[in-house]
Every structure is written in structure tokens, then in C-alpha cells.
Amino acid sequence: MWIKICANTNLDDAKLAAELGADALGFVFAPSPRRVTSAEVAKITPHLPSTVERVGVFYAVDAYEIARAAHEAGLTAVQLHSGVDFALLHRLHKLFAGQVSLIQTVHWNVEPDVASGAIVAAQLRKIAADGLVDRVLIDSKVGAALGGTGVSFDWDTARNIFDEAAPELRLIVAGGLRPENVAEAIQGLNPWGVDVASGVELEPGKKSPEKLAAFIRKARESRGDSI
Numbered sequence: 520m521w522i523k524i525c526a527n528t529n530l531d532d533a534k535l536a537a538e539l540g541a542d543a544l545g546f547v548f549a550p551s552p553r554r555v556t557s558a559e560v561a562k563i564t565p566h567l568p569s570t571v572e573r574v575g576v577f578y579a580v581d582a583y584e585i586a587r588a589a590h591e592a593g594l595t596a597v598q599l600h601s602g603v604d605f606a607l608l609h610r611l612h613k614l615f616a617g618q619v620s621l622i623q624t625v626h627w628n629v630e631p632d633v634a635s636g637a638i639v640a641a642q643l644r645k646i647a648a649d650g651l652v653d654r655v656l657i658d659s660k661v662g663a664a665l666g667g668t669g670v671s672f673d674w675d676t677a678r679n680i681f682d683e684a685a686p687e688l689r690l691i692v693a694g695g696l697r698p699e700n701v702a703e704a705i706q707g708l709n710p711w712g713v714d715v716a717s718g719v720e721l722e723p724g725k726k727s728p729e730k731l732a733a734f735i736r737k738a739r740e741s742r743g744d745s746i
């Protein structure tokens with residue numbers, strides 16, 4: 520089970536998450552109460568174990584801007600978090616030349632009258648057919664908010680879609696995960712990975728050591744991973 524702890528803003532939280540066994544740490548460059556700059560992240564990443572992925576979360580902005588930030592901040596992966604833009608993905612793939620990996624987010628709109636299941640399934644099929652990225656993060660869209668919402672999407676509907684739409688993709692579940700529900704998400708959706716921001720916080724931008732430890736332990740236990 521791949522575990523990403525997202526929206527880190529300071530060295531203490533990032534080091535603790537790595538010590539507790541996170542596989543990846545996220546830093547939000549998109550507009551957010553947890554937003555960081557590449558200069559701030561550059562002071563954190565040199566102190567992290569080299570085995571831990573450092574993921575920058577970006578909205579679709581200019582490819583060179585993303586590449587500059589990734590280089591300055593010492594990122595090993597970029598997560599594109601505002602719609603699927605194949606031209607941008609291909610530009611970044613070329614610029615990074617295998618040095619920085621790409622994760623594409625697909626949003627599940629939680630509004631009850633939106634056919635989110637069908638929309639997500641269609642996007643997954645297109646991403647799989649394009650063939651450039653194999654890691655796709657599914658996150659909740661709540662009104663205009665695209666991340667850090669603390670809201671889960673409809674796991675019951677998602678279950679069949681994840682199994683059928685694009686079995687070749689490595690799916691990462693996000694949106695409203697917490698220590699109390701991460702095992703249920705893993706057992707119900709069988710994702711390749713899980714991702715959390717607000718569910719392990721004391722307040723926006725500050726992690727709770729207890730929640731971090733509980734989240735990572737419960738995610739690992741639910742798959743029978745060694746802790």
C-alpha cells in the first residue's frame with residue numbers, strides 16, 4: 520500500500536510522516552490555505568530520506584513554471600490537480616525526461632445530481648489510452664474546491680468503476696480519508712495507494728502526530744503490510 524501524506528508545510532511534520540512510514544509527501548503549490556513556495560519546500564526536501572517521494576501538487580499552469588518549481592524544490596513527482604490536460608502532460612513528460620514522475624488527478628464531483636461515476640470512468644479510459652501516466656489520484660470536488668476538502672466521494676458507486684474502467688492504472692484514493700475510515704476505503708476500493716491532507720491535521724497546515732501515526736498504521740494493517 521502506497522501512502523501519501525499531502526499538504527505538508529513544515530520540516531517537523533514532513534520528517535515525522537517519513538519516520539512513521541509514509542511513502543510520499545505532498546506539497547501544495549496550488550491555491551490553498553496549505554500553499555507553499557518552492558523556496559520553502561527547498562528547505563525541507565534535503566532533510567528527507569531519499570526513498571520518500573516528494574510530490575508537488577499543481578493546477579494546470581505553464582509547463583516551464585512547473586518544471587522550474589520542481590527543480591528548485593527538489594521534487595521527484597508532480598501531481599496535476601485541475602483537470603486532465605494531455606498537452607501539458609506530454610510537455611512535462613518531455614521536460615522531465617524521466618527524472619520527475621507524473622500523477623494525474625481526476626475529480627469526483629460530490630454533487631448528487633452529477634453523473635460523476637460515468638465522467639470519472641470516461642476520464643480513466645482516456646488516460647489509459649493515452650498511455651503516458653499510470654498513476655491516477657481520484658479526489659473529491661466540492662463546489663469549486665478541488666483539494667483538501669475533507670469530503671469523501673461515493674465509494675459504493677466508485678467500486679465497480681475502479682475495477683472495470685482502466686485496470687492497468689494505479690489508482691490512488693483521496694478525499695475525506697481519516698484514520699477512522701482509511702481501512703474501509705482500502706477494503707472497499709482496493710486502490711494502489713491512499714492520500715490524505717486534512718484528515719491528519721490539527722489545523723490547516725499543521726499535522727497531528729497521533730492522527731498521522733494512526734492513519735499510516737491502519738492503512739498498512741488493512742493490507743497486511745509489515746509496519
Ligand SMILES: O=C(O)c1ccccc1NCC(=O)[C@H](O)[C@H](O)COP(=O)(O)O
Nearest residue numbers: 525551666667668669694695715716717
Ligand atoms: O490540500 C489542499 O489544501 C489542496 C488544495 C488545493 C488543491 C489540492 C490540495 N491537496 C491535494 C491533495 O492531494 C490532498 O491530499 C487531497 O486533496 C485530499 O485532501 P483531504 O480530503 O483533505 O484529505
